[in-house]
Structure formats: C-alpha cells, structure tokens
Amino acid sequence: MKIITILCAAVAFLALAPNSAHAGGRSYGYKSSHCVYKTHTCEIDRCRHKKMGYDSCGRCYTYWITVVTYRDYYSNGTSRTCNVTYQG
Secondary structure (H helix, E strand, O other): OHHHHHHHHHHHHHHHOOOOOOOOOOOOOOOOOOOOOEEEEEEEEEEEEEEEEEOOOOOEEEEEEEEEEEEEEEOOOOEEEEEEEEEO
C-alpha cells in the first residue's frame, strides 16, 4: 500500500511540475513555435528554363521547366523562401 501511495504522489508531482518536458533547459536560439502562424505567401519570381534529356534509345529531346520562388511570412516577423519546380 505504501508503494502505491508513493507512486501516486510521484505521478502527481510530475504532472504539476512546470516545464517538466524540457530537455535540460537548453536554448537553441529560436522561439517556441506554438503561437507562430503563417500570415501570407507571396510569389517573388517565376522563370522558365529549357532542359535537355535523353529517351531510352539515346535520342536527345528538349523540355521546359518553370521555377517559382515563394516567400512565406510568419506572425513573429520572420520569413522563409522556397523554390518550386514545375514541368511545362
């Protein structure tokens, strides 16, 4: 009975302890992301490139790709840029 009481007290202490899930209290230079959300996305650039490829018989053919650059803006003032490639 004494073991069950100690076990219940330990579980209650861990459940009520603040910041018990932190791994050593390390700070990695960024804020917690639970309140940060994406506000909007803008297209920055769009360009087409001509590429060359080879079919299974070794013949050369050309095709076009479109590269679009987007920038995502977040509620904490940060932004992130990414490129997306489309065939055609």
